[in-house]
Amino acid sequence: MKTMRWLFLLAVTFSLVASVPTETHAYQNPRSLPGEWEQYGLGDPYVMKFNGYYYLYVSTRDTDDGVKVWSSRDLVNWSYRGLAATDSITHGAYAPEVIYWNGRFYMYTSPAGKGHYVLSSSSPTGPFEVVTGNLGKTIDGNVFIDDDGSFSFFHAGQGRIDAAPMSSPTTIGTSSPTGIGMGGWTEGPTVFKRNGKYYMTYTGNHVFSKGYRVDYAVSTTGPRSDYVADSLNPALISTEGPTVGLGHNSVVIGPNLDTHYMIYHNFEGPGVIGPLRHLNMDRIVWNNDKMIVLGPTATPQPDPEMPAFYDYFDRTSIGSGWANVNGGHWGIYNQELMWQDSVGDTTWHKQISAAASASDYTAEFNMKEMKRGASASPRYGATFSYKDENNFGVAMLSSKNNRLATFFRINGVDQAWQTFDLPAGFDYSKWHHIRIEKSGSTFKFYVDGMMKGTRTANLGGGKIGVLTEDTHADFGFVAFSNDVNGSSAWDAYKPVPGKIEAVHYMKGGEGVAYHDTTANNIGGAYRNDAGDIRLGGEGLFNLGWNQTGEWYKYKVNVESSGYYDIDFRMATTMSGVQIRLWDGSADLTGIIDVPNTGDWDNWRTVSKKGVYLNAGQRELRVEFVKGEADFSRMTFHKNAGVTSISDDFNDGNDDGWTRFEGSWAVENGEYSSGSSTGPAKTTIGDANWTDYTVEADVKMIDSGGDGGVLVRVSNPSHGTERGQNNFDALQGYYAYLTTSGVNLGKMNYSWNFIKGSPQKYATDTWYHMKVVVKDTNIKVYVDDMDQPKIDYTDNSLNPFTHGKVGLRTAGKHTHFDNFKVYP
Template identity: 25%
Template structure:
């Protein structure tokens, strides 16, 4: 079990580890928490502290990073390396930001600004051109500020509209990956069980051009054993190819309430980013295949009369390598492919050459200081394209290379130069995503199968993603980490599946009929069936039995729909979860039936694995009164908290109010899919039936079908429920039956 870890966990000597931020520098990771999370001699302190790790999981405490009086109680410290210094931003007690400076990641940090306000959760980003930006929390979404220098945040800020989570949105960070900008953020309240992380993506700029994918939520769980996931940061993986997301969970069920740290893998597919939360044993992040520190472990050699200082092992043909060096202002030259390729740094000009031919040239951006340590990371893709990245994942130079693998190192290095981390891995351009285990329950994109399938360019919400054209006999193998022994439903996100979908999953044949509808991007979800899996590490092997385009597979814990009576004679008659501001007292029996006690109440029943079922109810209301009855179905990630949208879940409901009936999509907000007029007057009663089967939702009132609606990419499973608002609506009976 030495190579395993389990979320959530704590760093040594850490207590309440909220708002974890991780910075990678010189091949190592540095960790900071909000103040109040460190214990010294059994007592909690309110200073800022720092830890260090090589793998994001095993941490060593380095000491107090900042103990200044004005910074006591600092919220959400974040650090960036800029112009040879380390800059921290934090908002003590949430009362506005300070910027601090240090010469080492662990500090000590000193103030370089006064308090300049701007709410909480400040975050830095440096773009490819060296320009700096500052991001922070706000009620209308994440706001950004330009920075004229590392110590100056320009005011006022500007909102990034697409980043709003229908209310207060916090915890921003920008991750540069694959030529795109991924902005992550959290909402709406840390005390909600569905405190969650979402993202927007831009091709053009770190502050504009952002749009959202169909599912922008990266992290969300509401179970009693794992919930309230939020305030994340992201970091380059130890293999230098992938990325990890670091976040906290807030224990809200058991005493004492506290926040703990979690680390999970991120996966990328064009403009799509996703993560599968794992709170059972999982493998630690893989390290670089080869790494050293300093020049002692590098080997001297001579080629054509030229002295080289090289790694003792060669890179493979496809690789990512990194060299950290402080040349103390002198010129130096990096080599790759055993010396066939050169990266020459002369003053601030960088030239890439092979065989004496210059392939790329550029001037270092303004954030790079030559008398300090800098990172030069270069990667060779399968098609021979190479990319040079600088500190903070800045994309710098691109070129086509005829060189393949070989040793890396130096051909020119000043005598007083200091060399840091030197290493490489056998991954490039996100190829490591194929070999990292995927969680079950969870999702896995087809392009992340171990096999090298040809990618099919597709569109989702106007943005690029990649699918795979499956033909008879195509195999998709995924390394998986299964939560527990049991049955799991298998759902496929497909395109061009008009003949249906037939697959073999770990030896079991699963079949789905052709989708009844596709969305505007030509996508649909189909439920294939169930497969039995053993808990722990293993493989999921999917063999196609027909031709179709596959986007992704999703697996969830299977549950049989239970035939039950939830309400009878206006009274609750089955165990259920009741939400509302009065807790279980939020729903009571009244003259109109089972209803809310004061304006709003929720009841949930059943399992998140429930698939096809119908709800039959008899409801009562009064014309010209405010309020409604809503019958929820296929609900996922449901929660209740006063400071978040009322429709707090992902699923659907049929709402009946005065004179109308609506089909509504819940997404911690709402989208009305269908609205139908009812001819009501005075006191009215209706028999309401909602049938969810496959992609189709059918709604009947008083024995007559009013409408049916296809939801091509909707939830295929989820809980049932009831919501009542106002004082004059109630339910006399409500039954749920499998179909």
């Protein structure tokens, strides 16, 4: 029981986080933009943020010179800014990416894939001028700057991603493998850092393939090596439906300062010149170190949230949103920045926001030094958690000492200064960026994206501001958000169909977002409210100690009204546990029984089929009706009734089937995979089917390889087109025969052998196969229809519970007959 398990853990204090307003505006993938390349679109989109604005760069049409650029404040409304570069070297410029460093913008692109060039500009909109010769390397260069100011260059290799050290923004060293690839063509790397770990997203397959997709990998040791691909890959894929061929992404933090977004393109077919592609964007959420893309979506989604407070200084006077403390000479310049130009005294001249943050927050400040005074400590920067002159913190840049200096005053008592060195050669007359993340009593300090240090202080939320000491400084975009380290996921409207993490219940506290019978977070993990959270054995935070009568609410954005199937991820050592799902006062599911899983880390998928949901933004409530269970996540699928299909192929065709690899043909009333080399597959049915039985007669013609039945198939694609060599280009299960037995495997654009049963099967002999799938259980029968040769339940974190059916062979000429599928 909860009270017994509680004895082993420390209770922690909690704070309530206020709800944010409901989103009302929506964007929809895919998107066209004004000024895009005609009949070519918006391929390989890269988005960077500078001084509160986002800038978008895309690949150049193969017949043209120049790199186009757009700008936006919110990632939704984009203004075309023209050609950022016009040099002839940019003819057919592939995947241009831009970074900012120390006053200069550097563009990296590979024109027509013939090596990389670097261009530079003083503005993100250009003009960019070529500053290097051909530096070589294959396509899709990406630059990552680590916390110590060191640079790394990533690019496509032979079936992998390679990386090279950089001694400067324009000098690239020798490349070596990162250890990550998709086997076939791999491209489009993007590297970023979160909570001390390095994340790499990358794209596989050919750009014309519907199976173009995004995976991600994580390294804990450094940016260029020791990456491990995540077990939940692909991170983003869609091969059927309104958007297909998704890939070549960038990752950027959204306007609320907290949410990561994946920006990517879809494939819409061959244009007049090259592939036709357009812009897509979906929210990323986090559970522990797992990156989860809430997509792909192709229906209206809430626009990215803006910060709780922000100021672009796009006016002629400072205005009532700020209060002056300690004087100084302040003003607005060109409706784009705020300045203070008093030099010669060491007073901390401040401008303090009228708005105050919540207890936990993220704040952003942009600034540059115009003139430094002659005192011992001329500096300028940010103040935060400002309550009054006796309670605040500061983070200030010192050009004299080339460092970031931090300070706290708490209840009138000055705390010690703590300083952090900045890279040599920092030009303080150029724009720099300070970011502060506050969670509990911990403050993290970033300069130009580099995490420079952490401090603890007993300060709550408060106002933010800017200040100077014996310095003339300019201040650009300033903002704060009442979210930190991914907490914006809690109040985000998660798309349905899709996955929702149990710990991403909404904000609002007891009686609003949840009902919990204990005052504190028993597990002490992840959140500071009273929800009881622990880190489970699958590497995810989950809700624990859930008692009779407790509940949690989730914000969802239901694609359309209709019936859905829901998979709940549960664990319990108790019998008789029951849960239920509500929408307001409407009982959506009735009682759902949760079986005893035998251990608190023996996770099982508990399914409820045919649940009617109304379209739009809703708040769903998971209630624990009886007993105690831990809750990890829930997955929503569209529900589709299984339609019985029979095909004896006596009509001489395979109408209704979708062929992929191989040379499928109907021969004498039998369906033949033809080739005895490589893979071959064909599918039929609905990807939203769930429980069914499929039967087929199977005759192996060759002694090598295998042949059999596919179930729960989603996202199939052609795995060998355009020189690719992926035998496993689908998500689903494969029950198959060889001459030595019957076997079951799991395919997820990779191969995982599950279980086998040794048997003797002859060639040129018909065998009758039956596969029964119900919830996460799969039974495979051969000839004997009463006793399964394989009985397997997929208790993994990513079981496939929905999908169409199909036939497949690998390295074997096989015939099929008397195929049927039924509920």
